[in-house]
Amino acid sequence: MTKIRAGFILISFPLLLSACGGNDANTNTSPTTKVKQSVELTPLQRGERIYTRCRACHTLEDGQKNKVGPNLFGIMGRKAGTKEGFPYSKVMTASEVVWTDDTLDAFLTRPRDFMPGNRMSFIGLKSEEDRAAVIEFIKLKTGSISSVEDPESP
Structure with missing residues (x-):
């Protein structure tokens, strides 16, 4: 009887696991759906989503605490x-870096490589699009750009 029960568990376990995968056409868990959802985000929405990785350590609004x-x-x-x-x-205060789109992009690529010895433990963002999106979001939230695009700008 124990052998039969063990055999049943061995056979049914993979079936249970596959059932947990949510292959139902009505669910939005397929990799294709996830890709579509991320493609539909505006750059600022994408930047906001990526910034969630940053907010544990950084605030953005004027007057908020470090x-x-x-x-x-x-x-x-x-x-x-x-x-x-x-x-x-010491390495950060001794640097001559001024934060611009380019320097922030280089820093966010891999902070430890950009400025060896700095204390930021974040590994970095590999995707150029992700870095650009989060930089635009940071600029918007920190008063560096307006939330309304200038129609006169190129």
């Missing part, structure tokens, strides 16, 4: 390591 990382309000155009009230690493 966390493990500094508040990023006003980051664009500011020299790295100069946000008052945050204890930066």
